[in-house]
Amino acid sequence: DAGITQSPRHKVTETGTPVTLRCHQTENHRYMYWYRQDPGHGLRLIHYSYGVKDTDKGEVSDGYSVSRSKTEDFLLTLESATSSQTSVYFCAISPGAGEENEAFFGQGTRLTVV
Amino acid sequence: DQQVKQNSPSLSVQEGRISILNCDYTNSMFDYFLWYKKYPAEGPTFLISISSIKDKNEDGRFTVFLNKSAKHLSLHIVPSQPGDSAVYFCADARGTLIFGTGTRLQVFP
Numbered sequence: 001d002a003g004i005t006q007s008p009r010h011k012v013t014e015t016g017t018p019v020t021l022r023c024h025q026t027e028n029h030r031y032m033y034w035y036r037q038d039p040g041h042g043l044r045l046i047h048y049s050y051g052v053k054d055t056d057k058g059e060v061s062d063g064y065s066v067s068r069s070k071t072e073d074f075l076l077t078l079e080s081a082t083s084s085q086t087s088v089y090f091c092a093i094s095p096g097a098g099e100e101n102e103a104f105f106g107q108g109t110r111l112t113v114v
Numbered sequence: 115d116q117q118v119k120q121n122s123p124s125l126s127v128q129e130g131r132i133s134i135l136n137c138d139y140t141n142s143m144f145d146y147f148l149w150y151k152k153y154p155a156e157g158p159t160f161l162i163s164i165s166s167i168k169d170k171n172e173d174g175r176f177t178v179f180l181n182k183s184a185k186h187l188s189l190h191i192v193p194s195q196p197g198d199s200a201v202y203f204c205a206d207a208r209g210t211l212i213f214g215t216g217t218r219l220q221v222f223p
Contacts, residue, residue: 004157033211042120042203042215043158058210090157092211101207102148105157 003027006091006106013113019078021109023091025071031094032074033103034058034066036087043090049074050097081113117141118206120214127221133191135217137204140185146207149178149189151200152216158203162189194221 003026013019023032034046035058045058047066055066063085065077078085088110094103117140127133139145145166150158164171164178164187171178177190191198201216 035213040123040215043213045210045212048210059212092157094211097207097209101146101211102160102163103211105159107157108155 004091004093004104004106006089006109008109009107010110011112013081013111015082015113016080019081019111021076021089021091021111023074023076023093023106025074025093027093027095027104028071029093029095029104030071031096031101031103032068033092033094034064034074034076035090035092036060036085037090037108038087046076046089078111081111083113085111086113087111118147118204118212118214120204120217122217123215124218124220127194127219129196129221129223130193133189133194133198133219133221135189135191135202135204135219137187137189137214138185139187139206141206141208147178147180147187148205148207148211149176150203150205150213152203153200161202163207191219194219196221196223 005024007022033048035043044060049055049068067075091106092103094101119138148163149161151161152158180187201218203216204214206212
């Protein structure tokens with residue numbers, strides 16, 4: 001299995017508080033992604049990174065920010081958590097795009113905003 | 115932008131029979147598609163891929179077919195096994211991975 005670790009695995013937080021989720025990889029892959037999974041929506045891309053300090057928005061980026069200061073770490077921050085951000089969050093990594101885009105996923109972080 | 119759509123949210127198949135999961139896409143340019151499988155409380159895992167220069171790709175019990183004129187791909191699982199019960203996602207991998215909404219497959223004895 002690809003070396004991807006998400007932390008924490010579960011978190012309950014209050015509305016309005018900031019929350020940071022961490023994704024750590026040991027594969028030295030260039031691309032890292034954050035997705036959220038919700039019933040009826042499948043997996044939706046929040047943000048992604050194509051290198052250190054190189055990030056871009058996905059389709060559901062509002063209310064989220066990311067940072068990648070090292071190849072191995074990709075942080076997702078909910079600036080002020082809302083109940084609509086209750087979800088399961090997945091980090092993924094891939095060596096490249098196109099035919100090198102067979103991404104590997106972490107185990108997920110279940111976030112509940114109360 | 116590419117969109118991939120999985121119009122069947124669920125599928126129930128008897129063990130030993132064929133499971134066919136479908137996915138439609140909108141972009142007609144060169145593309146690369148992936149199928150992922152997801153069990154509850156786990157991350158998705160890569161299953162099989164196909165490039166738009168091919169019509170078919172096979173890996174054991176799993177075969178993916180690409181119909182470019184209909185902009186349609188399908189995943190065939192033969193024979194289906196209870197352990198195949200999971201949610202299956204198709205994804206467009208031309209740029210960032212864009213996923214469909216998934217199809218929940220249940221294989222019953």
